[in-house]
Amino acid sequence: MRIDAFDTLSPDQVADAARILREGFAHMPSGFHGPGEAEAEAASFLDDEDRSALAALDGERVLGWIGLVRTYSHAWELHPLVVDPAAQRRGVGTALVAALEARAAAAGVLTLYLGTDDDYGGTSLFGQDLFPGVAERIAGLTETARGHAVAFYRRLGYEVVGLVPDANGPGRPDILMAKRLSPTPSA
Numbered sequence: 001m002r003i004d005a006f007d008t009l010s011p012d013q014v015a016d017a018a019r020i021l022r023e024g025f026a027h028m029p030s031g032f033h034g035p036g037e038a039e040a041e042a043a044s045f046l047d048d049e050d051r052s053a054l055a056a057l058d059g060e061r062v063l064g065w066i067g068l069v070r071t072y073s074h075a076w077e078l079h080p081l082v083v084d085p086a087a088q089r090r091g092v093g094t095a096l097v098a099a100l101e102a103r104a105a106a107a108g109v110l111t112l113y114l115g116t117d118d119d120y121g122g123t124s125l126f127g128q129d130l131f132p133g134v135a136e137r138i139a140g141l142t143e144t145a146r147g148h149a150v151a152f153y154r155r156l157g158y159e160v161v162g163l164v165p166d167a168n169g170p171g172r173p174d175i176l177m178a179k180r181l182s183p184t185p186s187a
């Protein structure tokens, strides 16, 4: 497996990256279900100067990809991350996150953050009314048997820093996570 800049992919590979985005989030109502939605999202990482992305490849085959959105001066958003369902649980997602972190750290970024929705019941927060005392809910957040990316990110050192109640409808929050990046030697 190798990791290349998204803007070096061929048009066919970008189309495949869009397919992976659609299929990877197929279990989530907030996924990329509308006609052309996944294609537009993938294209934004080629067209928008505040966005860039990396792709994991096996030969010519795209295994997954990860995006970076330059938001604050010293904190950038990881968005999106998706691995082809046929290539999951083989370390591709972990390798993509590591490559993105290295890129962000080299640019002087101190914090990488992300939002990971629970609109399908992957965590104990699903179906709950999180107000009042939203922040106190974070301590009790666990993954359900359906599995959720929050477990993947925790394993990589990300912690839950906030919740957006009802982001995707009643009882369907977005879970905000962040990680401090190691300073580069020159920082």
Ligand SMILES: CC(C)(COP(=O)(O)OP(=O)(O)OC[C@H]1O[C@@H](n2cnc3c(N)ncnc32)[C@H](O)[C@@H]1OP(=O)(O)O)[C@@H](O)C(=O)NCCC(=O)NCCS
Binding pocket: 024, 025, 081, 082, 083, 084, 087, 088, 089, 090, 091, 092, 093, 094, 095, 114, 115, 116, 117, 147, 148, 149, 151, 152, 155
């Ligand atoms: C989340 C995702 C990117 C992980 O990529 P991956 O290549 O499958 O992950 P890795 O093989 O690097 O996983 C490393 C470890 O993370 C954990 N992990 C990975 N996916 C997980 C999941 N869906 N639920 C719970 N834990 C998970 C496991 O501990 C795994 O180790 P193991 O396979 O030895 O048990 C991938 O499952 C995916 O694309 N999911 C759909 C889209 C999505 O949820 N994206 C993130 C939303 S912001």
